[in-house]
Structure formats: C-alpha cells, structure tokens
Amino acid sequence: MEDTRYRHKVQYYETDQMQVVHHSNYIRWFEEARTDFLEKSGFSYAWMEEQGIIIPVLAVSAEYKQMVHYGEEVFIIPVVESFNGVKLTLRYEVRNAENGELTTVGTSAHCFLDRNYRPLRLKKEFPQVYQMFMDSLESVT
Numbered sequence: 001m002e003d004t005r006y007r008h009k010v011q012y013y014e015t016d017q018m019q020v021v022h023h024s025n026y027i028r029w030f031e032e033a034r035t036d037f038l039e040k041s042g043f044s045y046a047w048m049e050e051q052g053i054i055i056p057v058l059a060v061s062a063e064y065k066q067m068v069h070y071g072e073e074v075f076i077i078p079v080v081e082s083f084n085g086v087k088l089t090l091r092y093e094v095r096n097a098e099n100g101e102l103t104t105v106g107t108s109a110h111c112f113l114d115r116n117y118r119p120l121r122l123k124k125e126f127p128q129v130y131q132m133f134m135d136s137l138e139s140v141t
Helices: 025-041 045-051 127-138
Strands: 006-009 057-064 073-083 087-096 102-111
Touching: 006 025, 025 045, 025 057, 025 073, 025 087, 025 102, 073 127
Parallel strands: none
Antiparallel strands: 006 073, 057 102, 073 087, 087 102
C-alpha cells in the first residue's frame, strides 16, 4: 500500500486560548487518518457500508507527549496493530510534519458487523477486505 501518513494543518477552531490543540481533536484526527487509510487501501467507509459492513468504534485512547499549536502541520500515521477477522485495533502516531517529533500516540478498537448488527467474519464473506487487513498487519510485524 502507498504511504499511509495523513497530513493535517491545525486550524484555529481546534485550539484553546493558548493556541494549543484541544485534546478532543486528536480523536477526530484519528478518524480522519483511518478514513484516509481505508480509501488508500481501496475499501472506503462508503464502499464498506454499501456492502453492508458496519465498523463501530469499541474503544479509543490517546496519550499526549508534546503540545501541538495553531498553524502547525502534523502527520497522523495509522498502523494495523491487531486483526483477527472480526476485531481490529489501529495504533496512531501523530508527528510534527516539520521535524518528525512524536507528539501523540493513540489507539482505536473496532469490530465488523453486518446490517443486523451481528459479528461479520470478513475472511468468509469479504475475503479481499480480510486480506488487505492481514497484509497491513504483516507489513508491520
């Protein structure tokens, strides 16, 4: 797969009075990077939903290492941390685009459901999607 980095320029509305990014925005950035990752893989959220694949968030976390300020640019780098065909965990690194310094790390956990909200086994029902996640997982191990 091509470069999975997602570039984001910090907007004024994402900051507090000190022009530091408010902590809640990192969760949005994770979602933006995850959406971009899926689009680059050829399986966008829109495509998956058309196929009846629902991917709810089960958990999300963020650990802040350094402040990010208004006007700075960051890369959000999603990596498949674990995948078993039904559950998926992504790890995110947020890095300053100018100097590469790590500013934030996080994770999001997901599961795959069908339209009736029952667990969906991708390996059986959508083998091409299953293989993409397996290939992504193997590329980092």
